[in-house]
Amino acid sequence: MKNRKLRVKICGITNLRDALHAVECGADALGFVFYNQSPRYISPEAAKKIVDKLPPFVETVGLFVNEGVETIDTICKYTDISRAQIHFEVDEESLDQLNEQVLPVVRVKSPEDIKKFDHRYRLVDVHSDVYGGTGERLNLEWFKDVDCSKIILAGGLTPENIQEVKKYGFYGVDVSSGVESIKGKKDPKKVEQFIANAKGF
Ligand SMILES: O=C(O)c1ccccc1N[C@@H]1O[C@H](COP(=O)(O)O)[C@@H](O)[C@H]1O
Numbered sequence: 001m002k003n004r005k006l007r008v009k010i011c012g013i014t015n016l017r018d019a020l021h022a023v024e025c026g027a028d029a030l031g032f033v034f035y036n037q038s039p040r041y042i043s044p045e046a047a048k049k050i051v052d053k054l055p056p057f058v059e060t061v062g063l064f065v066n067e068g069v070e071t072i073d074t075i076c077k078y079t080d081i082s083r084a085q086i087h088f089e090v091d092e093e094s095l096d097q098l099n100e101q102v103l104p105v106v107r108v109k110s111p112e113d114i115k116k117f118d119h120r121y122r123l124v125d126v127h128s129d130v131y132g133g134t135g136e137r138l139n140l141e142w143f144k145d146v147d148c149s150k151i152i153l154a155g156g157l158t159p160e161n162i163q164e165v166k167k168y169g170f171y172g173v174d175v176s177s178g179v180e181s182i183k184g185k186k187d188p189k190k191v192e193q194f195i196a197n198a199k200g201f
Pocket of ligand 1: 038064135136
């Protein structure tokens with residue numbers, strides 16, 4: 001089924017205004033980066049204040065890099081965030097140990113990598129020396145013969161190029177730097193345009 005609407009996650013939320021605007025524009029999910037080396041880092045305390053003010057039916061996702069199960073569980077429980085996005089090498093067993101729902105990230109170097117965790121919903125991003133939010137893109141040709149129905153595509157997406165990905169049947173898309181005015185601050189027009197183009201409003 002390749003014609004259904006794409007789910008959209010707006011990632012790197014650092015303030016309530018950006019969060020509410022993304023939801024107003026139709027975002028399905030919001031991402032909070034709990035990686036203190038990121039320019040989009042948000043403390044659990046600040047994230048909780050935002051999450052507490054969100055309207056119903058918006059999924060909240062915490063991003064974690066090289067953290068243990070206990071830390072991830074503690075932060076998700078404290079902030080009331082429902083899903084953990086795991087940006088580092090994990091095995092199935094570690095994913096199953098987490099109390100919240102999980103979204104493993106597959107960092108792709110070559111086309112074979114895309115099949116990792118293919119029975120799970122997973123986020124697929126470019127492999128890079130730094131973790132995430134780099135604006136680098138994957139070669140879409142690599143997805144031509146892949147079942148993309150459980151893949152959330154990330155990496156270098158923008159309001160301008162989002163149309164190109166629609167024919168592959170991805171479950172969803174995730175964007176961070178492509179809808180920013182400066183690192184850590186969303187550009188309202190770009191967010192609106194990205195979601196409208198992704199969902200065909
Ligand atoms: O955004 C970050 O700073 C970040 C830090 C650590 C891990 C992941 C991060 N962001 C994620 O990276 C991808 C791609 O982002 P972009 O659209 O290319 O800027 C996306 O999942 C972000 O949420």
